[in-house]
Amino acid sequence: MTILALLAAAATPSVTSAHLNPVRLFLDADIVVQVVMAGLLLASVWVWTIIVSFSLRYAGIRKRCDVYERDFWKASDIDAFQAERGKGDVPVAQVAAAGLAEWRRSTGGKTLDKDGTRQRLAQAMDSAIAQEAERLAERLNFLATVGAVAPFVGLFGTVWGIMNSFYQIGQQQNSSLAVVAPGISEALFATAIGLFAAIPAVIAYNRFSHRVDQLEARLQRFADRFHASLSRELEGQ
Numbered sequence: 001m002t003i004l005a006l007l008a009a010a011a012t013p014s015v016t017s018a019h020l021n022p023v024r025l026f027l028d029a030d031i032v033v034q035v036v037m038a039g040l041l042l043a044s045v046w047v048w049t050i051i052v053s054f055s056l057r058y059a060g061i062r063k064r065c066d067v068y069e070r071d072f073w074k075a076s077d078i079d080a081f082q083a084e085r086g087k088g089d090v091p092v093a094q095v096a097a098a099g100l101a102e103w104r105r106s107t108g109g110k111t112l113d114k115d116g117t118r119q120r121l122a123q124a125m126d127s128a129i130a131q132e133a134e135r136l137a138e139r140l141n142f143l144a145t146v147g148a149v150a151p152f153v154g155l156f157g158t159v160w161g162i163m164n165s166f167y168q169i170g171q172q173q174n175s176s177l178a179v180v181a182p183g184i185s186e187a188l189f190a191t192a193i194g195l196f197a198a199i200p201a202v203i204a205y206n207r208f209s210h211r212v213d214q215l216e217a218r219l220q221r222f223a224d225r226f227h228a229s230l231s232r233e234l235e236g237q
Contacts, residue, residue, distance in 0.1 A: 154194020
């Protein structure tokens with residue numbers, strides 16, 4: 001006896017119940033509908049995994065950025081501070097590192113092009129900002145995909161199940177509700193699972209995309225302020 005069969009047996013009361021049994025609906029469904037349901041359930045599990053992991057990661061990143069940025073502007077030696085605190089998953093530190101690296105390259109030569117140095121500093125930090133935003137949002141595409149596709153996958157399972165129910169009507173020559181209702185219930189369950197997977201994915205994608213945009217704007221503000229600081233230092237050379 002399979003695990004699902006054991007669950008269904010445990011969930012089935014000794015008397016007829018007026019409530020739906022999701023496990024029994026799954027077990028009684030056509031094999032195609034079962035595959036659709038299983039795929040949607042796996043997608044839902046992965047969606048919630050991304051939701052939890054992104055939430056924890058974003059909270060950690062925001063906290064580390066707060067600490068780094070607060071101490072960065074107090075540091076008297078930026079190079080020493082960056083060497084000590086610029087490691088790990090701290091996007092604002094990566095932006096600062098990109099700016100410092102370009103500063104060293106641009107000011108280390110015999111001749112100094114101030115306007116070119118300013119442009120290169122801005123480009124280097126803008127590139128680092130884009131890279132950090134892409135790295136944070138790398139798994140959000142899956143949420144968008146599930147949110148857009150899951151309802152249609154569930155609908156496919158529903159259509160297939162209803163087609164199978166009508167086929168059974170033809171085979172049994174009986175169109176009573178008692179014959180078609182179980183099959184239609186199993187088919188509609190596929191759509192319900194599709195919505196169960198899609199709704200959290202859409203909500204999470206919109207929310208997390210907003211958070212990525214917020215982080216990107218924060219990094220841009222830091223880069224602008226750091227660029228202004230380096231520009232003032234450049235004027236003194």
